[in-house]
Amino acid sequence: EAGVAQSPRYKIIEKRQSVAFWCNPISGHATLYWYQQILGQGPKLLIQFQNNGVVDDSQLPKDRFSAERLKGVDSTLKIQPAKLEDSAVYLCASSGRTSGGANEQFFGPGTRLTVL
């Protein structure tokens, strides 16, 4: 079974530029998550999709961040314009049918963003 794919793996941009990240979840997984992990911290949820609908975007800085999952499969996360504090690893995760109450999320390798 193929895992969660993300691209690019690394990105360096200057502040005020825009950037986009792509995620392809595990086939058949209805739920897709984008997390931001700042150095020294745990991952923090930015947005959660159930198929192509948004379930939770309460912690997404909507003035600069946007995300979409138009066909309910892959997803893109965009930052425009980027700030220095956006430097982080952006992790995509997906989950399928919950089993026995487990909410096991499968994570991609992440995209490391550096904003100069």
Added chain:
Amino acid sequence: DQQVKQNSPSLSVQEGRISILNCDYTNSMFDYFLWYKKYPAEGPTFLISISSIKDKNEDGRFTVFLNKSAKHLSLHIVPSQPGDSAVYFCAATFRGTASKLTFGTGTRLQVTL
């Protein structure tokens, strides 16, 4: 507001010994807890979980203990192996729903020879 806390940023243990990683949470509504392991340049991978209706779950060398009254859980690795060297994240969520995970800040475990 840090709802899930891992107060030890790092831990060093000798190969063959027991590693104990601790986690505390503040939100009593959490009823499902997970441990993830993360190697450099990789995403976190699921390790073991426990429901709030249990106080212990075991999977091979890994055991998670939950003390609900103290809002505390711990991960025991016995015996520790060099390949266990990684960052371990504790996460909490709500059972039965595809809800978000709230992560701690992680503990870096180093298993020495």
